[in-house]
Amino acid sequence: MTDRTGSQLALAEEALKSIFSKRLTTARADREAHGRDESFHEPALPDMVVYPQTTEEVAEIAKICHQYAVPMIPFGVGTSLEGHVAALKGGVSIDLSRMNRVLEVRREDLLCMVEPGVTRKQLNTYLRDTGLFFPVDPGADATLGGMCATGASGTTTVRYGAMRENVLALTVVTPQGDIIETGGRARKSSAGYDLTRLFVGSEGTLGMITRLTLRLYGIPEQTSAAVCAFETVADAVNAVIATIQSGLQVARIEFLDELQVKACNQYSDLTLEELPTLFLEFHGTNETVERDANRFGELAREFGARDLDWATKPEDRNRLWAARHNAYYAGLNLRPGAQGLTTDVCVPISRLATCVEETKKDITASGLIAPIVGHVGDGNFHVIVLVDPEDREALKEAEAFNERTVERALNMGGTCTGEHGVGYGKMAWLAKEHASALPMMKSIKAALDPKGIMNPGKVVDKA
Amino acid sequence: MTDRTGSQLALAEEALKSIFSKRLTTARADREAHGRDESFHEPALPDMVVYPQTTEEVAEIAKICHQYAVPMIPFGVGTSLEGHVAALKGGVSIDLSRMNRVLEVRREDLLCMVEPGVTRKQLNTYLRDTGLFFPVDPGADATLGGMCATGASGTTTVRYGAMRENVLALTVVTPQGDIIETGGRARKSSAGYDLTRLFVGSEGTLGMITRLTLRLYGIPEQTSAAVCAFETVADAVNAVIATIQSGLQVARIEFLDELQVKACNQYSDLTLEELPTLFLEFHGTNETVERDANRFGELAREFGARDLDWATKPEDRNRLWAARHNAYYAGLNLRPGAQGLTTDVCVPISRLATCVEETKKDITASGLIAPIVGHVGDGNFHVIVLVDPEDREALKEAEAFNERTVERALNMGGTCTGEHGVGYGKMAWLAKEHASALPMMKSIKAALDPKGIMNPGKVVDKA
Numbered sequence: 001m002t003d004r005t006g007s008q009l010a011l012a013e014e015a016l017k018s019i020f021s022k023r024l025t026t027a028r029a030d031r032e033a034h035g036r037d038e039s040f041h042e043p044a045l046p047d048m049v050v051y052p053q054t055t056e057e058v059a060e061i062a063k064i065c066h067q068y069a070v071p072m073i074p075f076g077v078g079t080s081l082e083g084h085v086a087a088l089k090g091g092v093s094i095d096l097s098r099m100n101r102v103l104e105v106r107r108e109d110l111l112c113m114v115e116p117g118v119t120r121k122q123l124n125t126y127l128r129d130t131g132l133f134f135p136v137d138p139g140a141d142a143t144l145g146g147m148c149a150t151g152a153s154g155t156t157t158v159r160y161g162a163m164r165e166n167v168l169a170l171t172v173v174t175p176q177g178d179i180i181e182t183g184g185r186a187r188k189s190s191a192g193y194d195l196t197r198l199f200v201g202s203e204g205t206l207g208m209i210t211r212l213t214l215r216l217y218g219i220p221e222q223t224s225a226a227v228c229a230f231e232t233v234a235d236a237v238n239a240v241i242a243t244i245q246s247g248l249q250v251a252r253i254e255f256l257d258e259l260q261v262k263a264c265n266q267y268s269d270l271t272l273e274e275l276p277t278l279f280l281e282f283h284g285t286n287e288t289v290e291r292d293a294n295r296f297g298e299l300a301r302e303f304g305a306r307d308l309d310w311a312t313k314p315e316d317r318n319r320l321w322a323a324r325h326n327a328y329y330a331g332l333n334l335r336p337g338a339q340g341l342t343t344d345v346c347v348p349i350s351r352l353a354t355c356v357e358e359t360k361k362d363i364t365a366s367g368l369i370a371p372i373v374g375h376v377g378d379g380n381f382h383v384i385v386l387v388d389p390e391d392r393e394a395l396k397e398a399e400a401f402n403e404r405t406v407e408r409a410l411n412m413g414g415t416c417t418g419e420h421g422v423g424y425g426k427m428a429w430l431a432k433e434h435a436s437a438l439p440m441m442k443s444i445k446a447a448l449d450p451k452g453i454m455n456p457g458k459v460v461d462k463a
Numbered sequence: 464m465t466d467r468t469g470s471q472l473a474l475a476e477e478a479l480k481s482i483f484s485k486r487l488t489t490a491r492a493d494r495e496a497h498g499r500d501e502s503f504h505e506p507a508l509p510d511m512v513v514y515p516q517t518t519e520e521v522a523e524i525a526k527i528c529h530q531y532a533v534p535m536i537p538f539g540v541g542t543s544l545e546g547h548v549a550a551l552k553g554g555v556s557i558d559l560s561r562m563n564r565v566l567e568v569r570r571e572d573l574l575c576m577v578e579p580g581v582t583r584k585q586l587n588t589y590l591r592d593t594g595l596f597f598p599v600d601p602g603a604d605a606t607l608g609g610m611c612a613t614g615a616s617g618t619t620t621v622r623y624g625a626m627r628e629n630v631l632a633l634t635v636v637t638p639q640g641d642i643i644e645t646g647g648r649a650r651k652s653s654a655g656y657d658l659t660r661l662f663v664g665s666e667g668t669l670g671m672i673t674r675l676t677l678r679l680y681g682i683p684e685q686t687s688a689a690v691c692a693f694e695t696v697a698d699a700v701n702a703v704i705a706t707i708q709s710g711l712q713v714a715r716i717e718f719l720d721e722l723q724v725k726a727c728n729q730y731s732d733l734t735l736e737e738l739p740t741l742f743l744e745f746h747g748t749n750e751t752v753e754r755d756a757n758r759f760g761e762l763a764r765e766f767g768a769r770d771l772d773w774a775t776k777p778e779d780r781n782r783l784w785a786a787r788h789n790a791y792y793a794g795l796n797l798r799p800g801a802q803g804l805t806t807d808v809c810v811p812i813s814r815l816a817t818c819v820e821e822t823k824k825d826i827t828a829s830g831l832i833a834p835i836v837g838h839v840g841d842g843n844f845h846v847i848v849l850v851d852p853e854d855r856e857a858l859k860e861a862e863a864f865n866e867r868t869v870e871r872a873l874n875m876g877g878t879c880t881g882e883h884g885v886g887y888g889k890m891a892w893l894a895k896e897h898a899s900a901l902p903m904m905k906s907i908k909a910a911l912d913p914k915g916i917m918n919p920g921k922v923v924d925k926a
Contacts, residue, residue, distance in 0.1 A: 194664055
């Protein structure tokens with residue numbers, strides 16, 4: 001815990017101001033924009049926002065904040081969902097969005113170096129002419145620094161892995177203001193403790209990521225997408241389970257329940273049948289894509305699937321995935337003015353059908369309006385509970401539903417968060433899920449950030 | 464550093480003896496067998512060897528050793544190569560080889576739970592009837608606990624990843640004797656710091672692994688292996704680079720230089736042409752294996768490859784891979800009575816041809832007898848320098864060669880160890896490769912093992 005006082009904060013502000021001048025702001029609008037993410041969690045405003053442009057500047061900030069024991073909260077574009085960026089103890093929001101250069105693409109090594117403020121769409125636009133792409137896709141156009149910090153994954157993880165598998169090396173500024181390099185450019189290494197993976201998912205509580213080396217992949221010769229509707233949720237999910245167990249390689253296999261399909265039809269102007277549905281994508285050559293798609297079709301028919309509806313033209317495919325990416329906003333649109341409380345459990349694949357079905361029953365019994373979408377190939381799904389933000393009772397009910405959903409997943413050997421992270425919203429569940437390991441996590445936090453100034457009140461550090 | 468005295472050691476021995484009775488030994492032969500690995504590094508004998516059979520027993524040992532500040536060195540089957548198991552400060556060797564049960568196979572979740580003493584061959588034999596297999600294959604029949612602790616990889620990593628990618632969860636006994644669970648059975652999770660990956664490659668310096676949850680894969684419908692010879696080392700390596708860059712999926716792609724081929728011919732009774740050679744394996748369906756193999760063949764011909772020599776029959780395939788796995792012993796056999804000093808660098812794939820060629824020139828210039836083998840698809844290769852163990856001068860020359868090899872790899876953005884780990888043999892190089900990150904690694908070590916009793920003198924902890 002910090003023993004920061006008003007005057008220490010003032011001294012830090014003065015020191016930072018002398019370096020950053022107009023790139024430091026205490027304007028309320030800026031502070032408000034930096035104290036909240038896209039979730040329903042209560043925002044908390046930082047005392048100031050600083051916009052560094054280099055690793056060295058981030059190190060300068062850290063040295064000053066460390067000297068005066070002032071909290072630091074790294075900020076990308078604020079698309080997190082568990083209150084990650086809320087300045088629970090005030091302090092400095094460090095906005096890394098101006099560090100947004102793609103530094104180098106090494107085509108022959110299938111990797112690139114980027115600053116943390118580069119967003120995933122920006123990177124893929126930059127890469128377009130190289131024949132390469134970066135696969136991790138959480139839906140939101142998050143920054144790669146933020147995606148690394150939260151351990152993001154998404155629609156393509158079933159094929160290409162999550163951030164954990166696709167970050168090779170990091171530059172990190174420590175809470176003391178030292179600059180360290182983790183990992184390397186070789187594909188593999190057994191040289192010492194795996195600090196890279198320690199920082200993936202550390203949510204800004206151990207240090208600040210200022211540069212990333214990422215794995216890239218060749219754009220597949222052929223990509224083809226399809227939509228496949230089922231009579232029941234169980235049929236759809238069981239088709240996914242059978243697909244994964246068969247070893248069939250899909251690039252994406254996303255589930256939308258009938259309410260989410262309805263929402264997407266309305267929001268994205270589609271005309272899908274309002275049934276539990278899978279959105280699929282296959283990557284490969286002309287031959288393999290056709291063969292894999294046929295194999296999936298056969299398999300899906302065993303679960304009573306309707307015929308696959310193919311989107312082979314790029315524009316149809318893009319329309320489909322744009323609709324999937326807008327699923328959250330489409331959901332919100334089902335109930336204008338509503339806020340979404342998003343659950344994020346992940347269970348072993350064998351328990352997925354049961355988990356989704358029981359969750360669905362719970363939604364019905366609770367009278368909630370709550371579409372379901374999921375990266376079901378990984379066992380991960382989200383329920384978006386639509387809540388009138390003015391209705392405190394409804395919010396409490398939604399929270400209780402979230403707790404039941406997490407409890408159900410933990411009882412099935414699952415996790416309270418498949419990809420959104422802990423922030424300050426899931427700390428109690430983290431403590432339950434990893435009761436035996438929590439003291440070790442706390443030891444690591446205390447060892448690397450003894451003053452408790454890195455994003456305090458998050459992950460393992462009670463506010 | 465411990466302040467262990469003779470009497471503390473005696474007290475620990477007494478306490479352990481009262482629990483383990485005949486499963487504790489101080490016999491010199493046992494101590495000798497536990498103080499050395501398969502490397503040329505100087506052995507160091509533990510004061511005693513204990514054979515626990517359960518996680519709880521390991522925790523009992525840790526509590527006693529913690530109380531008396533006595534070093535603990537976890538031991539599997541001793542196949543490590545950087546002096547990992549040498550008891551540099553004496554203490555207790557904890558032999559986990561009797562904890563060798565496969566606890567559970569969850570076919571539907573493609574995972575299994577094993578004790579740390581299960582070896583990779585034992586696991587795959589156990590799995591034979593399930594249609595599943597565990598892919599990580601470092602050559603030696605190491606224990607899975609040891610493979611996890613050293614961050615092992617091997618011939619199939621190019622397709623299936625290393626231990627890092629294939630360990631889902633661990634049970635760990637801390638240096639204080641607490642039992643913790645890391646990770647989980649869900650395919651992915653963002654719940655807190657990634658302790659699983661911290662323990663992968665921690666080499667017994669942070670705690671002891673007593674149970675592992677591992678990812679399994681369906682045995683491919685079709686497997687086919689081939690041998691492909693080239694005129695020059697550069698041609699062979701460039702064919703590999705082109706293969707990786709093209710995105711073609713190979714399950715194995717191993718390089719042997721002409722001297723290693725000669726050694727394998729002699730040792731394993733093969734009749735290969737004594738040229739730089741690739742051993743390949745393709746996994747898939749009948750169709751995809753044929754197509755991938757043809758694509759590789761076309762690609763290899765551009766680099767002047769001879770015709771591929773196919774081993775489609777299981778017995779031929781097994782003979783080939785047995786020869787590859789025995790490459791180390793085959794190498795030793797080139798010079799009877801010799802010991803092998805094995806290098807282990809890994810470089811970005813674009814630098815591989817240059818790195819191997821320069822290394823080869825160095826071997827020639829130094830007059831060493833030193834075959835080369837490598838997991839070249841990952842950029843990782845080994846030189847086995849054959850040395851008469853009585854000839855101190857020759858050993859020094861071999862060590863100097865190793866240093867030049869590491870230096871060369873680091874200058875190319877590579878790592879001093881692709882898969883063997885640090886032990887006490889590579890500490891100086893770790894310090895050079897990760898100079899900026901070393902203090903953080905040391906902080907973690909100090910936080911989790913403040914008495915410095917877990918495998919002291921290894922990785923980051925100077926003896």
